[in-house]
Amino acid sequence: MKRFFNLQQNQYASDAEIQALELAKIQAQTRREFIKNSGAMLGGAFLSSMAAPAFASGGTKFDYTRPLSTPLAPLPPPYPAKAKRVIYMHMAGGPSQLELFDYKPELQKYDGKLSPESFLKGKRFAFISGVPKLLGPKFPFHQAGESGTWISDRLPHLEKHVDDMCFIKSMHTDQFNHAPAQILALTGNARAGAPSLGSWASYGLGSVNQNLPGFIALISGGRAPDGGKQLWGSGYLPSAYQGVQCRSNGDPVLYLSNPEGVSRPLRRHVLDAISKLNQQNYDEMGDPETLTRIAQYEMAYRMQAEASDAFDIKLEDEKTLEKYGAEVSGSSYANNCLVARRLAERGVRFIQLFDYGWDSHGSNQGESLTHGFKDKCKDIDQATAALLSDLKERGMLEDTLVIWGGEFGRTPMQENRGGQDNAFAGRDHHPNAYTVWMAGGGVKAGYSHGETDEMGYEVVKDPVSIHDFHATILYLLGFNHKSFTYRYQGLDQGLTGVNEAHIISQLLA
Numbered sequence: 001m002k003r004f005f006n007l008q009q010n011q012y013a014s015d016a017e018i019q020a021l022e023l024a025k026i027q028a029q030t031r032r033e034f035i036k037n038s039g040a041m042l043g044g045a046f047l048s049s050m051a052a053p054a055f056a057s058g059g060t061k062f063d064y065t066r067p068l069s070t071p072l073a074p075l076p077p078p079y080p081a082k083a084k085r086v087i088y089m090h091m092a093g094g095p096s097q098l099e100l101f102d103y104k105p106e107l108q109k110y111d112g113k114l115s116p117e118s119f120l121k122g123k124r125f126a127f128i129s130g131v132p133k134l135l136g137p138k139f140p141f142h143q144a145g146e147s148g149t150w151i152s153d154r155l156p157h158l159e160k161h162v163d164d165m166c167f168i169k170s171m172h173t174d175q176f177n178h179a180p181a182q183i184l185a186l187t188g189n190a191r192a193g194a195p196s197l198g199s200w201a202s203y204g205l206g207s208v209n210q211n212l213p214g215f216i217a218l219i220s221g222g223r224a225p226d227g228g229k230q231l232w233g234s235g236y237l238p239s240a241y242q243g244v245q246c247r248s249n250g251d252p253v254l255y256l257s258n259p260e261g262v263s264r265p266l267r268r269h270v271l272d273a274i275s276k277l278n279q280q281n282y283d284e285m286g287d288p289e290t291l292t293r294i295a296q297y298e299m300a301y302r303m304q305a306e307a308s309d310a311f312d313i314k315l316e317d318e319k320t321l322e323k324y325g326a327e328v329s330g331s332s333y334a335n336n337c338l339v340a341r342r343l344a345e346r347g348v349r350f351i352q353l354f355d356y357g358w359d360s361h362g363s364n365q366g367e368s369l370t371h372g373f374k375d376k377c378k379d380i381d382q383a384t385a386a387l388l389s390d391l392k393e394r395g396m397l398e399d400t401l402v403i404w405g406g407e408f409g410r411t412p413m414q415e416n417r418g419g420q421d422n423a424f425a426g427r428d429h430h431p432n433a434y435t436v437w438m439a440g441g442g443v444k445a446g447y448s449h450g451e452t453d454e455m456g457y458e459v460v461k462d463p464v465s466i467h468d469f470h471a472t473i474l475y476l477l478g479f480n481h482k483s484f485t486y487r488y489q490g491l492d493q494g495l496t497g498v499n500e501a502h503i504i505s506q507l508l509a
Helices: 015-027 031-050 105-109 158-164 178-187 197-205 228-232 264-285 288-310 318-324 333-345 372-393 466-476
Strands: 085-092 141-144 149-152 165-171 215-220 244-246 350-356 400-405 409-414 427-430 434-439 447-449 459-461 485-488 491-494
Touching (some): 085 178, 085 197, 085 333, 085 372, 141 158, 149 158, 158 165, 178 228, 197 215, 215 333, 228 350, 264 288, 288 333, 372 400
Parallel strands (some): 165 447, 215 350
Antiparallel strands (some): 485 491
């Protein structure tokens, strides 16, 4: 049965806690005691902020706090939800929409011509200078599925699923460098310090499976995205809600297995001793993060049994491995897609896949549209299609929201770094227009939303901002973005912040 808990306005730490902290402050005699009790005062302030996650002024207020020993206890969403979990595949670097989803035959006609002044005057680019040439699509497009969706020949497996997909061809951002654009795309704020989308989901909903983290990040492509760990960080939310970076090969988390000579009972004995020390520290200092640490140690202990099973793709049959293109001994995007399905089946709330290598500038062969980009498409095509297929066959796609996209798009112009055409075909960063797609989880299938101009330069119909996108995702998870907040620094902070944001109703099934 759904239960919602109302908080009284201006709820703070108890009088007894505050009196105890004041008494300890008066009794401080040494520098060490002063430092320790300063920490306790901060702990009291933290308790105050945790106790008052408020909804919009005058609206219903829901309590998302749990006992500090069980921070991931599942909670029902405040409103009816279409999606129970999210699998978000972020292509770090910015995949070219003009080579994949946004068909622009007119651009092909002007291939090699100098860009019009309107494309350049008053505009800023990461690398383009002078007057670049227009660059037509490098691959042929065709219509696929009953929806007649235009798609290039680079994604032959994925095109079989276009009737399950919802394309947003009018995304735009205000950042054109990777790190801030990625941070904005995943936290709603281009500056560091805000919680990621996955942390908000984990905070609001908790996790069905208490033996696995509620939010897991998986990385492929040879390195982490430019935005770093803050892309799955918890920001000002309690650290229990940050994403846990795991691996799809070997131990999911480094040092998760017991070292040689350490048995599971001995590990239990050591954890019990550590927990007693941490509990004593909490009793003395009152810092809620100490109890979070205890909970995380216990999570790691439980993960030893469950995580090994969840991440072990050797348990899949050969047919499934072949379907994804996964290799038992490797570490790849395909492996991560298969692991994502296994984690979703086990109740993990938010699964974030990062795939590096989509920065197609054309400055070298690996970054060219005709070489490196082709390889990246091949890397993700089969596995992404297999994930959609698996979720659908298991009856999970309808309540799993699948998201695919990057932090921005690519320009209709050939990049000409230093005023000279790059050695290979490539495009610069383009925040004005790009494409993201979603599937399942309550979105409209076989639908394309928004349009860009005939050159793919500007959005001309139904623009969608990052904040609109986030508001819509939260709606699908059962939240009102205006009232899903957390009290921090005297303000009710939210994923969409003070920015204007709208739920895009056309995207909803």
